[in-house]
Amino acid sequence: MAFRQRLDAAVLLRIQERVRRSLAAEQLDALLTDDPEDVAYLTGFFHHPCERPVVAYLPVEGETLLLVPRLETDHAEWQRVQAKVVDYPEFPGTVEPISHLARVAAPPGRLGISPSTSIERLALIESSFHGAQVTPSYAVTRARWVKEPEELTLHREAGRITDVMLRRGVDLVVDAVTQGSPLPTEAELAAFLGSVGSGIMDAEHEDVVVIGFRAGGLVYSGPNSARPHGLPSTHRLRPGETFMLSLGCAVGGRYIEGERTFILGEPSADQQRYYEAVRAAQAVGAGALRPGRTCAEANDACLQVIRDSGLGHYLQHRMGHGIGVGMHESPWLEDGDPTVLQEGFVVSNEPGIYIPGHAGYRISDSMQITAEGAQPLTAFPRSLDDIVVAA
Structure with a gap:
């Protein structure tokens, strides 16, 4: 019998729940990460990082979202990601990509972000999630330490x-x-x-x-x-x-x-x-x-x-x-x-x-x-x- 590489949905959902508990302990409402490794860890979506943003959004309550450029939509579905896929037409686009995510996400009061987020991306997150208190979170980092x-x-x-x-x-x-x-x-x-x-x-x-x-x-x-x-x-x-x-x-x-x-x-x-x-x-x-x-x-x-x-x-x-x-x-x-x-x-x-x-x-x-x-x-x-x- 061949060795199967891809993790089952139940494992990814278990990982997401572990991170949610950490977010709640930090009194955060949601986490947003554009780190390619974090995205793969949370949703099962592996991709070639480039200038087009790919973002995982994990609320403490509600459905996990995965923001991808439209050219990656089929790729995400093919990988059976454990998230609702939200796409945007192209980068840089007439509408800033992350704003497409903000339109469908429940407005967070306190939003955690990956510590590796760039200064440029941080400014876009703050403008898209207007009014949210944005703060770095190590919830995913710590979760990744302990393997399922x-x-x-x-x-x-x-x-x-x-x-x-x-x-x-x-x-x-x-x-x-x-x-x-x-x-x-x-x-x-x-x-x-x-x-x-x-x-x-x-x-x-x-x-x-x-x-x-x-x-x-x-x-x-x-x-x-x-x-x-x-x-x-x-x-x-x-x-x-x-x-x-x-x-x-x-x-x-x-x-x-x-x-x-x-x-x-x-x-x-x-x-x-x-x-x-x-x-x-x-x-x-x-x-x-x-x-x-x-x-x-x-x-x-x-x-x-x-x-x-x-x-x-x-x-x-x-x-x-x-x-x-x-x-x-x-x-x-x-x-x-x-x-x-x-x-x-x-x-x-x-x-x-x-x-x-x-x-x-x-x-x-x-x-x-x-x-x-x-x-x-x-x-x-x-x-x-x-x-x-x-x-």
Whole structure:
């Protein structure tokens, strides 16, 4: 039986009700968001963001509304959105688009908006909903932190596919070494892995949610991997260097990432030292991800392992971040985030160090916070023996 990606109506309605309760607690009458991820989360409508506004309107009492340009009406209905669709002719239009929404929405006294709303869009909202007190609300942000069981099913499937991509990437390199063929370039390997992940979904899933990023990621090797978000280049993998597969995919619009650093050939003493420090930090980080602990506390416990190993000067980023409808979303596993971890969160555990002119070393697993601790949703092995590729 094919794996079904799209969430049922009952799940989306459950999500909407959770957000409504939060709005009521904030003494808001409604929420308006034009954030594409929030829109998808609330209504099930995935779209390509552009200049034409797409807006979800969630009243505490009443029907959810989805404002779309007329050219998206059929697209919204095809996706079986859980909202009443309100359309407008075109952008910018002779009538400002958001005013079409205001005409059919019950006038709110206090209207919450997404914190990411632009200043320009805010002015249009205030003019369209004249008299409403407009205030930022984090109700959707907080709701997105705690995943519904059906969302976790999507995350787990994305984790399975990510593990397959990691394995297929290593196999491609091993085959090239074994056959004496040229090793792939970073760009060639990245393109191949994107096709692997998308191909699995096409072959094994139904009702596939197609968004801008389906599967793939960053591939870099040697000195290029010392840039934490370096882009794949035409550099060809070389024996003696490391290479990093920073991969992930989105199933049903829910993301997962999994990353491993590999050593091509017999590892040097420095390569072993760098890798093992990161592996130890990641293990401590996994143990620190427990309900009741703050993001800041988990981050400190994880990265302190690297500092204690004498490699703290090679740190360039936090332990990790939230994952959900966005690949990178709050909360942030960083010293400045006091958010308390809760059961149902999905976060990345990805400490790394970066040695200029040499390489980067990063290991990442996506973790589900459970009542007992944290459960990895990606499971590619990470011991030194597992990541050394004979050359």
